[in-house]
Amino acid sequence: MKKGQLLIVVIAVVAVAAIAILASGGSGGSSSKGDGPSSPPAGAITVDFAYSPEKAVLLDPLIRRFNGSEAKVDGRAVFVRGTNVASGDAQDRITRGRLKPVAWSPASSLWGRLLNFTADRPYVADENPSIVRTPLVIAMWEPMAKALGWPRKQVAWADILRLAQAKGGWASVGRPEFGRFKLVHTNPDFSTAGLSSVVAEYYAATGKKEGLQLKDLSGRARADVKAIEQSIVHYGDTTLFIADHLRSEGQAYASAVAMEEATLVDFNRHRGRQPKLVALYPKEGTFYSDNPFIVLRAPWVSAQQRRGAEAFQRYLAEQIDATTAARGGFRPAASDRQPVAPVSAENGVDPAQPARVLGLPEPRVLDALKRSWREDRKPANIALVVDTSGSMAESGRMENAKDGLRAFLKQVSPRDRVGLVTFSDTIQEPVPLAEIRSNGARLRQAIEGLVPDGGTAVYDVTAEAFAGVRRATSRDDRINAVVLLTDGEDTDSRRSADQVVRELSGQGDSATQVRVFTIAYSAGATGAKEALAAFARAAGGKAYSGDTDDIESVYRSISSFF
Structure with missing residues (x-):
């Protein structure tokens, strides 16, 4: 094992140990009853539960406690495996068969109604109990x-x-x-x-x-x-x-x-x-x-999973009173129940x-x-920046990145101006920034032809793509962005990471601000994560991590900013 890889393993082990200590109240001892197992016990009924991200602070501890409560259905333990997914993203992924939860709690019942409409199947019942409001x-x-x-x-x-x-x-x-x-x-x-x-x-x-x-x-x-x-x-x-x-x-x-x-x-x-x-x-x-608790009426949900989900819903109803709801900033599920502090004037609400x-x-x-x-939203100027270094040939990274780019292009508006910048140890612009209605075919053709080879000049390409979008932006009638993917650390740039941060920070509160969204793609980009996060912060964007399994979801999430 290489020295750098050994260091990563040591850091990971320390991080896992720290998480375990925190989960046990900092004592360093074994989990007390109610903390819950981290994986399903043998023979357990597993209930995959997707919920909107703003409820994580409320639901995460309750999921852990439920999993430690020894709840059973038909003599088998019930284990809830929770994940937070934006409501509209979940609705779309369930429609396309890309997400198959047993239970789902979007922020509003409107998403359940939309799911039935877009899937043309009665996956969601007409009435579902609320968790909080x-x-x-x-x-x-x-x-x-x-x-x-x-x-x-x-x-x-x-x-x-x-x-x-x-x-x-x-x-x-x-x-x-x-x-x-x-x-x-x-x-x-x-x-x-x-x-x-x-x-x-x-x-x-x-x-x-x-x-x-x-x-x-x-x-x-x-x-x-x-x-x-x-x-x-x-x-x-x-x-x-x-x-x-x-x-x-x-x-x-x-x-x-x-x-x-x-x-x-x-x-x-x-x-x-x-x-x-x-x-x-x-x-x-x-x-x-209304944050409904929906048990999906879908072919992938078994009768036992349904009963397990219903047991979890009853547990939530028992545990979440007005005080518990308010800890997450929510009101009680029942419309005739009054909210309590901190849902109060002191915190800006009535x-x-x-x-x-x-x-x-x-x-x-x-x-x-x-x-x-x-069709009508504010249009965007977007530079798609893609790493084509030699390491992108490994583990199917380039082909999966192409899938992500295709998924991104499906989300753009005909009025958006999109360009493609590629980099290894050199920087190329195979498709200049132009409206997608005129250069869409050229973009897709260029993406299909991407071939991995060479080193990695991620610092230089970040600064140059950013500057390119800035030059193309003269009015505040567009959202401006750079979306950059790399699978490795910088090896060939003339600039340092600090120099790039200074260049990105220089735009200040500009009406034509260019935001930078970065993707640290695969384990090879571990060493670049800190720099990529700094670039995103400096330009008012967001840093993501992705791998070959979820890169389409990452690109789709970034597309939500436009």
Whole structure:
């Protein structure tokens, strides 16, 4: 074993030992009853449970405790194997047969309705018990909310949408010092908050409170929503990523964010030196994320797995009272139960709100709305940067990376400008940045022809691709990004990692900011992870890790930002 590999093994062993110590309360002894086994006992009924990421803080410890509770069905132990997946991503993957959970808890029941519609199968029952509830709110910095009349005035979606379209930004309401109005919401293909936001935009544009119809997704209403989307900073798969950037960048990052109340509560409890966010409950009404517990009626779910999932659901119902729910920032599952602290005014929310709950459109309308949004969303400039060094020939990495790139291109809009940059010890640009409707065929052909050979100049290519997108960007009418994949450490760059960080950081709070998303691909990129994470942080993007098994999911997750 090489010295570097031995070091990695030693670090991994130490990390595993540290996790074990933490899991046992720091005592270093064996797990106490209730901690739960880390893998299914022999003969156990395994229940794969997918749930939306914002519930991880609530559900992870409960899953461990359930697995340690010795619960049995038909004389066999029940073991729950949990994984968090963005609601829309889970719905899409279940539809395509790429994800096969026994139980599923998206943030909202609307995803179950969409799954039945897109799969054309009754996988989800009409009624499912809620785990917890939380309303969609417009999170705004307290000084900015006061500029709109809060708390004396109940701010409306219409107020936000007018401000989003105003050329003068905050100057249009007499507060020019706040600069541009920056609206952020997540990608409605992935996130409940994002989908609910776009539905609310259409409700505001049409003056409706319920009963949105296909005909409402055209004409003036659609034009208004399209104009609103042009103020978006970027999208994303979850509000947790957005909350992290609010903590690090503050008011420079966004003026207002559509998010679940639970995420806002968590932000305010851990906001550091940032101002307080307050929850605006729109005058027209808002939506509830009811976080259903769904046992799928699917061919891959056995009768015993169903009964095991039902046993777990009963356990959750017994364990999650108002106090337990509030620890994760949630309200109780029952609508007649009042939330308790920290779901309180101290953390920027109003337990008496919302006064009005909007009605969800039918699944066929939601599906059409998502398609309309994809056509109308803010377009992007994206440089796809791919490592073609010799090591990419190993373990099928290049062929799987091509699958990931193909999956990414399926998510882009015809108005997006996409280019391809490849690198080994040299840097090439086989396909310059251009609208996908004109260069899509050329991009796909170039991807098919990628051949691994040479060294790795990842530092240089990061800086040069970033600079290339910056040169191509003169207005704030696009989301700008570099998406970079590498499977190894830098061996051939002239720049150092620190130099690249300085170059990426130099753009500051630019209206044409270029964000960098990095993928450390396979174990060979372990040594590069720290540098890649630093590049993503410096440019306001996100760092990912991937391997040949999940690289398509990684690319699809990154596509949610556009």
